[in-house]
Amino acid sequence: MRRATKTAPRAAILAWEDDPKSGGKPIKRPVPRLGATPLALAITGPAVPAKRYRLGTREFRYWAAAEALRRGADFWGALLPRSTRWQPGRTLRVTLDAGVDLNAYYDRRGLSFFHDTVGRTTVYSGESPDVVCHELGHAVLDALRPELWDAMSVEVAAFHESFGDLSALLAGLQLPSLRRAVLSETGARIGRSSRLSRLAEQLGWALRQILPGSAEPDCLRNAVNPFFYRAPETLPPSGPSSSLTAEPHSFSRVFTGGWFEALAGMLAVRASSPTEADLLQVSLDAGRLLVDAIPAAPIVADYGSQVAAHLIESDAELFRGRYRDALKSALVRRGILSLQTASIVTGPGPGAKARRARRTAPAAGESHTRRLSLSADEFGFEGRALFVEAPGEARRFDVASAAEDLGSRTAPAPTLEARRFVEYLFRRGRVDLGAHGRAETRVVHPFARKTHELVPQAEDFALVRRTFDCGFDPVS
Ligand SMILES: [Zn+2]
Structure with missing residues (x-):
């Protein structure tokens, strides 16, 4: 046996x-x-x-x-x-x-x-x-x-x-x-x-x-x-x-x-x-x-x-x-x-x-990214500011990705990169606007999945991440 x-x-x-x-x-x-x-x-x-x-x-x-x-x-x-x-x-x-x-x-x-x-x-x-x-x-x-x-x-x-x-x-x-x-x-x-x-x-x-x-x-x-x-x-x-x-x-x-x-x-x-x-x-x-x-x-x-x-x-x-x-x-x-x-x-x-x-963890008050204030006018929030974290740390290696033709790509300034990503999020309807903004000016995208949201800060907003999702854009 x-x-x-x-x-x-x-x-x-x-x-x-x-x-x-x-x-x-x-x-x-x-x-x-x-x-x-x-x-x-x-x-x-x-x-x-x-x-x-x-x-x-x-x-x-x-x-x-x-x-x-x-x-x-x-x-x-x-x-x-x-x-x-x-x-x-x-x-x-x-x-x-x-x-x-x-x-x-x-x-x-x-x-x-x-x-x-x-x-x-x-x-x-x-x-x-x-x-x-x-x-x-x-x-x-x-x-x-x-x-x-x-x-x-x-x-x-x-x-x-x-x-x-x-x-x-x-x-x-x-x-x-x-x-x-x-x-x-x-x-x-x-x-x-x-x-x-x-x-x-x-x-x-x-x-x-x-x-x-x-x-x-x-x-x-x-x-x-x-x-x-x-x-x-x-x-x-x-x-x-x-x-x-x-x-x-x-x-x-x-x-x-x-x-x-x-x-x-x-x-x-x-x-x-x-x-x-x-x-x-x-x-x-x-x-x-x-x-x-x-x-x-x-x-x-x-x-x-x-x-x-x-x-x-x-x-x-x-x-x-x-x-x-x-x-x-x-x-x-x-x-x-x-x-x-x-x-x-x-x-x-x-x-x-x-x-x-x-x-080691950053000291209190030290941020690894850089807080930035963007105008929220073009997103339907007239006169308001949008606070975001820009990718602005000090580089340790002076390296770059490839350019399409020859040599290296010139990296965009952190401000421009942040501005582009914010536009991407609003354009694709990834931001939950809540009840903020005027119906006439804001673009809400009711059927698109939300990965980010607006958090009121006094008269303005912070744009913060809510999820990383599977990325599929549903068809309503
Ligand atoms: Zn994922």
Whole structure:
């Protein structure tokens, strides 16, 4: 008799590895302890007993979401500085079904997921580990670098979206079965399109049924994509998924694509015939680089190039430059760093002391961004001012992204960048105006989703972020 039959079977639940529509089957996983620390989580509503449930049931979805949440939080929790806390408090609260919608979002209260029926299929955004770990990524980045939240900049908002996708990719790579699947599917060349790189296949499918072109042909976003950096102000505010636009989810694909290409390069540097263990180690190293680089990278209009330079610096410090060529190659090939400025970051960065200081919380009254007063006249609020946070930190590396023709792009002034992003938000109807302003002059966009809101300040307003959502512009 086999020994295993004598011991009680370890409690297990069934969960998805990446997405209900990725082609994978549910796998058995240990029961996740949601409240474990660091990065405690709680799902609102009554708890569901830990068992293996039938696909398509609420109970199955509960444990699929719980498993993905814990997996993502365990990955980041092991890498973040010990003092890191969720912005909403000790425990991040998660609502798995907040009503009818094709959406998911993080606000500073928690994560919310929704359901909607398209054709005869009901899609629950909280059932997909890709979507769950993307939203969790927003919460993780908000804990690591809270100043990004209100910074008025396309590149900063796009980086938040990119980090969500990186979180989904890295959380997926913590599963041995998915590592084996992606190595097999790509012949160990993970830079090729695969189940791993295709994110949120099911939500992407649903969005395409409603608005063709609103998602990529085989998923919501693919980390393997051909996009080269463009100055966001040269791009339209919306467009089909086949083209790059200044909409943050669309623009996020430049950084995600460059980072994923770098990840594939890191794996190739590590081993010519990489194993599942190599892939795990590279995912951990890539996570360490992000957690090290992001707090040090100043918030500026061309934020992607600063993050890129800091990733290269972090690699020099943490891994003695082992991944330098993989990182530089991918970041230059995507134009995130211009060819000319990429050589600057090979030298030692400004002193480690200043770097450490950068990682500590800002002193009271010190702001990482720069408060700016804009005229609200053109948004229908005559004679009022609009206070916003402009991306105006001091640059640590004198680097830039690529220009379209030759050399480097000239970064816009923080004021101009903030002004452009505010116009983008108003133009696309992303600002909740509340009852403010005169009906004759204001443009309210009753059907567009709101990511920002106006907060009255005496006679004027502050424009602040409310959520990072899934970016889909609904059709009423
Ligand atoms: Zn997002």
